[in-house]
């Protein structure tokens with residue numbers, strides 16, 4: 039077990055700055071997930087921690103021991119402490135010389151029960167006798183995860199370990215099994231993914247990266263409820279948060295009122311006292327909180343017209359035209375029993391406590407709610 043600390047870490051390749059001022063503390067025993075769009079620097083950050091890349095500036099320490107350069111990273115292994123175990127994105131077995139068939143005999147007696155336990159949880163028992171070339175990409179990844187777990191390192195580093203299974207069901211299966219393997223070990227885990235659903239379901243805390251910078255660090259729910267900025271708001275949550283350009287018209291304690299492009303006035307339960315009327319802002323509302331409004335509701339509604347409907351059974355996803363929203367479209371996740379039809383006019387209700395608000399720089403105004411209420415849906419459009 040070990041904590042990982044990064045202070046002002048920089049990484050550049052020639053003139054290309056890949057990591058900028060990365061400050062981060064991964065706590066001992068924590069499951070930390072790095073998430074961000076492709077090319078934002080997740081793998082580079084992980085490889086830096088693994089000592090596989092030199093850093094161009096700053097400091098990095100693992101378990102209180104400092105290492106700055108790649109050579110120092112490798113030296114960490116020679117010193118015997120701390121052992122890092124990396125499962126890279128592709129073909130983990132070959133890169134690390136881990137052969138599943140060797141899983142039977144390669145480890146000492148104390149590793150045997152752990153290996154069998156991990157193999158059982160990961161559903162790879164039947165694969166242990168096979169050679170790597172006899173395994174699918176997804177199976178290899180699972181074996182690599184199992185092998186990593188058995189080695190019981192101080193820090194696990196996983197780079198998109200579930201990116202290989204092409205079938206969604208196989209990925210989801212492995213994802214739900216991973217926590218039961220790792221919970222037992224209480225080892226520090228750093229896990230890279232571009233998939234925010236994976237991040238939300240696995241992490242104790244998430245680091246959201248964009249263009250080599252940390253946008254926000256926090257628990258999955260903290261990021262969902264209180265994104266610091268527009269980037270995090272748009273990245274965390276699926277389907278994506280609706281964002282509408284607006285103008286601030288009134289600010290009172292505990293509430294801001296904004297005017298949308300169609301002239302409708304919407305109240306948001308945020309502290310916008312640092313801003314003033316006339317300021318450009320962005321209003322955010324998640325698809326799951328955008329409800330069909332009943333007639334005679336307390337305002338905070340907009341008129342939208344349904345352009346497309348997807349019935350998913352448990353939920354109905356409705357897209358409606360609304361000028362000023364991204365792509366002039368609002369996404370609305372309704373109860374599966376609601377089946378609005380294309381072309382229907384549909385008044386939508388924005389619960390004030392479910393609204394998010396961002397200033398012209400994209401920084402969030404503090405929301406004055408602990409948790410978004412489950413409501414946000416007022417069944418009105420009958421199935």
Ligand code: ADP
Nearest residue numbers: 051054056074075076077078079080081082083
């Ligand atoms: P991610 O894992 O988030 O998809 P990476 O960490 O692999 O992103 O890459 C981040 C950025 O650094 C990318 O723009 C990539 O092109 C660049 N990069 C990565 N490795 C190198 C390298 N060896 N030389 C030059 N640029 C690199």
Ligand code: MG
Nearest residue numbers: 080081082127
């Ligand atoms: Mg990567």
